Amino acid sequence: MQFPKPLIPGTLVRRYKRFLADVTLESGETITAHCANPGAMTGLADPGIPVWLSLSDDPKRKLKYSLEVVQVDDGAGPCCVGINTSHPNRIVEAAIGAGAIPQLAGYETMRREVRYGTNSRIDLLLESEGRPPCYVEVKNVHLVRQTALAEFPDSVTARGAKHLAELAKMAQSGARAVMFYLVQRGDCADFQLAADIDPAYAQAFAAARDAGVEAICYACNVSPEAILLGGPVPLRV
Template structure:
């Protein structure tokens, strides 16, 4: 996915009210940007951090800028991290279409936001070419507390556990179900569940895996001009 125009760099002043961030652009101008991320963004909100913003001049937008990337350094040098949690569904869709994810290849039709389960919508539904429809749930990952190891979730998520239970039900009904963790950072060498942050999610993850929900993790390659799905990352503890 290419950004329509290159992102604008700046320095983070603060994130507040969850959905807003004040950023000082080059030249000293301070702007308020939307923060398209509902999570805690643990470890990614330090004042003074280098960030990149997208711009949109649409008269219907309240804020011209949106926060997209932050520079994060865990001791091995700075790495770009994507914080926009609305990006992963489109990134995974693009990657499936381009054949980047072999585990999800061979289907004739891809649809997004299809109703299923208990008043939910599956992120991606793949059909045709396989007798079993494939239900794909996508989660945005950007938490990294130990260099090289990405983690999810960064806060408690009952909604995430609910999605795992619904995927399990799809397997019970004879379908294929896939939980895709998309790491919006290029320094991930492995992936693990943050059991200390949300033990209930960890239990739901283990049970979903036990009953046949497939677990995948891919990382991205990021720059101020584009984000693309890059390569698979091993998931720890699957056995």
């Protein structure tokens, strides 16, 4: 995913009320940006870190700036991290379409936001004649508490546990069900669940795996110019 326009550099002043961030631009002006991330953003919202913003031309938007990328160092050197949780679905969709994810290759059609289960929508539904449908749920990952180890979730997510239960039902019905974890950073060698943060999610994950749900994890190469799919990341179970 290439950013359509150059991002604007700045320095984070604070992130607050979940969806707001104050940033000082290189001009010295301090603006308030939209932060499209409902999670805790542990380690990614420290005052003083370098950040990059997109600027919208939409006259209806109250906040013209959006926080897109932050730079941190969790022991493996400076690393850019994508924090906009609206991007992972598009990144994975584009990668599947380009044949960049072998585990999800070979399907004839791909649809987004298809209704299924109990008042749920699957992120991506892959279909081919003669093959079971493949339900793909995408989750954004950016939490790092140990050097080179990505974790999910960074806060309690009852919605995430519900998605796992819905995928388990699809797998039990004969469909293929995949939980896809996209790490929006490139400094992680392994991935695991943050069971101490959300034990219920970890339990739901174990039950889903027992039901036949697959788990796939990929990293990203993140820069102020683009967020591109990287390589697979091993899952610690």
